[in-house]
Each structure stands twice: as C-alpha cells, then as structure tokens.
Amino acid sequence: MAASGTNDQSHTAVTRPLSPGIYAPIPTFFHPESEDLDLDAFEKHILRTALAGVPPVLSGSMSEAIHLSHDERSTLIKTARKVLDNAGLDKMPIISGVGAGSTRECIEFANEAADAGADCAIAICSGYFAGALAGNKKALKAFWTEISQKSPIPVMIYNYPGAAGGINLDSDLITELAVECPNLVGVKLTCGDVGKLTRIAATVSDPTFLSNHPRKYRDAPFLVLGGFTDFLLPGAYANGHGAITGLANVAPHTLVKLFELSEGSKIDPKLLGEAQRLQGIVARADATIAKSSIAGTKFLLDRLYGYGGNTRRPLPPIEPAAGEALWEHPHTRALVDLELSLVQASGPPKNM
Template sequence: MSLPAPLTGVVPPLCTPLTPTGAIDVRSLTALVERLVGAGVNALFALGSSGEAAYLDDRARRTVLETVIAAADGRVPVLAGAIDMTTARVLDHAGAAAGLGADAIVATAPFYTRTHPVEVADHFRRLREGAGLPLFAYDIPASVHSKLTSAIILPLAADGTLAGLKDSSGDDGALRRLLVEIRRRELDGAFSVLTGSELDVDGALLAGAHGVVPGLANVDPHGYVRLYRHARAGRWDRAAAEQDRLAALFALTDTGDPALMGGSSSALGGFKAALRLIGVIDCPATAAPQVPLGDAALKAVRHVLEEGGLLP
C-alpha cells in the first residue's frame, strides 16, 4: 500500500515467533499481526531488533516478510528491516523485501567496520537508489557503534534520500535538537521521526516526534495506541498516565537473571513469554545462542502482566 508521508502513529517492531526447533512459527506470527492490526496500529516493522533479525538466516528472513505482508493484506504498511554489515549485503535484503511487496526499508549504518559520516551518507544514498522504496534510517549506536548525527540525517532528509528516522539512540537531547531543526527547515511535512523508546513516548510526542516504534507494543498494542491518540488530541494528562502504566509493564524485560544472560536475552525472552502467556504465540523460544528465561523469570513475567491488567 502507499506509505503516508510523513509516517505517523504506532509502528510495532514485530517479534518473530519460533518453534521449539528454531523454525519460523508462521501461525503465531500471523496471529500476532492480526492482533496488532486489530488494535489500531499504523504500520508494522518486521525484522528489527525485536524481531531478532540478526539471528535469522536469509531463508528465515524471507519467510518472516512473506508471512507479515500476507497477514497485513494491505491494511497497514509493512516496513522491512534490511539490516546487515555492508551496503552490498543490505542492498540484497532490500531487493528481496521490495520483491515481496514491502512498503519501505529500514537500515542501519554499516557496522563491524568503522565508517566516516561521508561513507554513512553514501551508504544510505546507494540504498535509496537501489531499493526503489522509501528508506528509514535506524539509529542504534549501542549495536552499530556509529551515531547518526543531525549532520548526517538533515541533508539526507532534505534531498529525499530518507523518508524518516527510527531513533533508538537513547539520546533524548540529540533527538530534541533534531526535531527542532526538522521544523526549522520545514522538513516535518515529509520526513518522519519515530522514537524507539518505550518509556518516554509522551515526551517525544510533545517534542514533535511523529510516532513510536515500541517493542513492548507486541505485548500491549492497545496501550500505545491509546497513548498516541491521547497525545495527538492534547490530552497530555491521560497520555502521561498511560505512559506510566506502560513503564511499569516494561519491567517484564528485566526478569532474566543478569548473572546468567544478557539484557537482550532477558528483554526478548520477556516479550515472548508474555505473548505466550496471553495466548498470542505458541512458544516463547528465542533464537540461539540467546539464553532462555528460567522458571523464576517466567513467574515474574506473569506477575508483571497481572499487575498491568493483561492477565486475570
């Protein structure tokens, strides 16, 4: 379907349900898409960090996109992650996504090798030309070791290379300053700034962000849709109350024992355990070599869901 410009609203980065043997669980992924679309989200982002894209081979990535695009059935746009180390490899993923019917591409700066801002800008220009689809830059320096600064983003927004930015940098000050410059240069009518923070959505929207890409929306899409609608209607007290509830719910990402697993294993395991407990997916497995949640963590996830009103 046609991608709105700018893209606004709630754009969940889909989890990727797996079977106990590590295959893509097509039935569960379809059910997750149906739940999110039914909740009123504005678009879907497949194969991002919450989708464990870094752990999936090309065949599995293709299965995910085929499933999500078919399940969305033109009701909302589908953004496809084309995340890889180099321009050539990202172009391969982007071409495959375009061929399957994705509506836009999401890509990071190159990683593993350290790149200069001139090279990062050239990377995005090559992707936009090669993919032939709207392109969103994904700023996640904790994983990519290259911050997408305003000096990189603003010229690419102005010349139409980028349709938007997903900001997962955690740098609220830099985000605020970027939003000020986007408005000053009158780019906010076509360029979309989406925050990747689950915990400060009301603040980002108040500052002028166009929308949000929250992993926690896999678990509680209705909450983020309510938050966004309250904010857009100027009901900031109700938006803040919804944000407070979601901030408490985010505790399910911290249930894993840090002595036994990393933060990513805990967060993704928490999302998937929650989705299993509320009956959306069949199996909470995460991709190897991530460590699965133990029994104590699963009990903690259940308690957080009960406290958040998502389980009786």
C-alpha cells in the same frame, strides 16, 4: 509504501504511506525443536497487533534478523501481507529491516523486500567494523545515502548503538541525510535520546521542510520515531511522530491510546492529565520489560496469548525464575491490567 514507478524521480505517490503513530517490531517465532519458522504464531500475532492499529516492522532487532536467511525474511513479508490483506487491512504498510554486513547486501535485501511486498525498508549499519566506522561521518553518511538511492522502496534510518557496536548517529548527521536524500522517510531512535529527537524534528517537522526538500514520493514525509515509549508524550510536544517499540507487542492498545491522547492533548489540554497517567504506566513498564530483551517479550506473549516460544540459538531463552519475576513485576502487572481493560472496553476483536 510500495511505490508506483520507483525509478521515476517526479514525486509519484506511494500505495501505503507511513503515518505518525505506533509500529511494532514483530518477533520471529520458531518451532521448539527444529527452529523452523512458526508461521501460525506469526500470523496470529501480526493480526492481533494490526487489529489494534499497529503496523508491523519485520526483520529488525526484535525479529532476530541476524538469525534469518534471505528466504526467511521474504517469507515473513509475504505472510504478513497475506494476513493484512485477508483482514481487510490492505492499506496498512509493512516495514522490513534490510540490515546486513555490507552496503551491497543491504541493497540486495531492499530489492528482495520490495519483491516480497514490503512498503518501506529500515537500515542499520553493521557494528562488525564499528572501530573504523563509528567516528567516520563520511562513511556513515555514504552508507545510508547509497542505500536510499538504490533501494526500490523508501528507506528509514535505524539508529541503535546497542546493536551496532556503539555506532550512534548525531542529530546533525541524521538531519543532513534527511535534507539531502529524498528517498529517506524517517529515523528510528533506539538511542533513547529525547534531545536528539527534538533537534531532528525541529528541522523535518517545520512546515517549510517538504517544500524546501521535496521527497521522492509525495506521500512519504520524514518521520522521527522513538525506539522506546517512555518519552512518547514529551516526543509529541517536540513534534515527533510516534515510536517503533517492542512494547507494542505486549500492549498495542495501550500505546495507541497513549499516542492518541498525547496528540489530542495539544489541541484539548483537558486530555493531558490522562496522557500523563498512561505515560507513567508505560514508561515504568518499558524500562522493566526492555531489560529482559527479546526472550522476555516472548515469555510475556506466551503468558498473554499462548504463543511466543524461544529465541533462535545461540540467543538464550529467559530463565524460568526471571520470566516469572518479570510477569509478576508491578510495572508489568500495571501495563497488562491497563491493556486488558482497553481490550475489554473495545469489544471482541474481529477476524481473530
């Protein structure tokens, strides 16, 4: 969503607007000994997910952003932009995490992300001082307000208590931020709270929201995205907008299909049964694979595509026995079988 005239408050357009759908928080791949960025693996994975219709989210939790330097984050954005453009996907947006310990550094990351080619930033509040911040609505509101005001690109809220020392924004605060901050363009709810999603969407998906609360960029509405896909179908009926989900790394075609069926079933009820079937497979797999965290996802990518590798220390790799158990788990097998069937039905991917 790189903006033209980002300092202009007159509701200009954006180059690559975010749309409802599925987004993948892309892992960062490392060479085994040096732990330098493995850009070859990164490029392959960006292309694989993008060709399935899934835009990338970089430098978030799945990306091990806390382990990445400023230069590395910028390198990943530039590399992803090159891959997408070379594949003819020059209109596909890139979201980049700008989380850091201080508001000041988050804004620095936002400026660097914009310079590197990111279209949107996503910001999480650091949990280092969660004891002082978690119950302080004024401080939390000021955090996202200031970042959205000073960022040269649109900003999303990232609500993930597990990565923020337990800081968990309620629906009232998120809705207030959406109403009052025209450069905020969405929220990722990795709290897994369907009720929260429903309450926020009841405001921002109302037909009058944009007219009553114009956004800074006219093609940048406020999206309410889940952080998991175990409630993608219920979320669609609550007027949510999809998900940013680690499972999209393993099964991008499946999640795109589920999203399309979920949305389509609101128009054609005959699609609901198949949407429910896929939602059951996805929900079970999401719960199983999420327990293995980043290392488990990388293990599955190794098995499926021949790349993945280890996390960056001190984050430990998955134990071999646990990895094998994850691979052989019936929930994983059902998802993998579904994904491979959809890939086969769609034919060989281009540009791979």
